[in-house]
Amino acid sequence: MNKYTTRATIEGTSFFDTFISVNKEGKKRLGIRFYRWLSVILIHVVFILSYWVDLQVLEGTLSGSRFLGFHLIDPFMTLQVFAAHHQIPINLAIGTITIVIVYLLIGGRAYCSWVCPYTILGEISEKWHQTLVHKKIIKERFFDYKIKYIFWSIFLVLAFFTGFLVFETFNIVGILSRALIYGYSLALLFVVAVFLMDIFFSQRAWCRYVCPVGTTYSFIGWPSATKVVWDDRCDHCRVCSDVCLVPHVLEITKKNANVENKKTVSIISGDCTLCGRCIEVCHTDALNYETKLKKLI
Ligand code: SF4
Ligand code: SF4
Structure with missing residues (x-):
């Protein structure tokens, strides 16, 4: 894709064009999007190899893992544990602090586009969504992005009053991550439902308006380097x-x-x-x- 000659909107650009970009001198090179997809895929390949051939580099899932023995914990998972059990085990605290430091350096919600496996499905869904909107088969629907703070609070309140990590039932990052590493589960049906919502109801609705994992990373992203x-x-x-x-x-x-x-x-x-x-x-x-x-x- 040559951005100097094209107005590269999602609807007006072919899906795979954006993996290659052209610089000012007209030379083709791999685009940032290619490297993002590669990052998501490689992270999961290392997870899979660590489990299936005992590579022991990156073990667990994106919700909680160990990288070369260092604990890495999703910060929203830790918040839920604290809300539900009113304490944070030491390994969880260490893993969360490590993750917070890493994302303070590289950008909080970089997690959403460089690590989360749903980002690939999300980009497929938005292309289909825009095509359907262009053909006037469905309508564009936008909501106030601040709705996500309500969902974030609701899931913490639910953890507090039930003593369970309620969001983990709906956490498409965890579901996808577990499915890719350990195999298929019925929970994948919820991911399919989210994917269909993103295509037919509102573009990237889950990531924009719901996902409390992304919302938590956005708090880290604000002061990031x-x-x-x-x-x-x-x-x-x-x-x-x-x-x-x-x-x-x-x-x-x-x-x-x-x-x-x-x-x-x-x-x-x-x-x-x-x-x-x-x-x-x-x-x-x-x-x-x-x-x-x-x-x-
Ligand atoms: S509006 Fe955005 S894409 Fe267009 S010139 Fe400004 S920064 Fe670039
Ligand atoms: S999320 Fe950030 S990097 Fe990505 S398109 Fe928007 S402003 Fe640019």
Whole structure:
């Protein structure tokens, strides 16, 4: 895909075009999206090999695992355990702190686009959703993204009053992760239901409005060292918002956005998943990754 000659909206671009991008000199290279998919697939291949051939590198699932012996725990899982049992076992605390530190460095919701297996299904669903909308078979439906805070609270309150990790029954990350590593289970039917909701009801509805795992990572993302940064080469075409999972974070690209004559602005919202899709479609190169990691090192 050549972003300099194409307005690369989801609906107007072929699904696989965006795995390859073309730079200003016209040279083809693998796109950020290719590396994201590769990251998701490789993580799960290592999980699978660790279980099936005893590789012992990455054991468990995305909800709770051990990487070379170090515990890694999904922070929302830990919050649920605390709500349900009013204590956090030491291994859970260590695993959660490790994860929080990692994502403070690389960007909180980077988990959603570089690790979570549903991201691949989500991108397939949004392509089909946009095609159906274009053919006027279904309607676009948008909701207030802040609904996700209500779901986040509900699942913690449920854990508190029931003593069970209620969300884990619906956690499509855990269900998919377990299915890929240990094999099929009936719980996959819920993932299918979410996939169909995303296609026929509202684009990326689960990730945008429901998933408390992503919401928890967004709290980590807000102060993180890695961001997407916008600069004033932008001509406000808004193609970036079309491809973005969380378009509210790109309000800065609106013509009337209040940027106080700044030349560059970091996207400070923790909702940004650092997927890089906006960078890959911006024909003025006004969006780029920026990280303070180099300074920290
Ligand atoms: S940053 Fe500006 S120029 Fe680039 S895709 Fe977004 S709106 Fe268009
Ligand atoms: S702002 Fe860009 S990097 Fe962040 S979620 Fe949206 S498309 Fe992805």
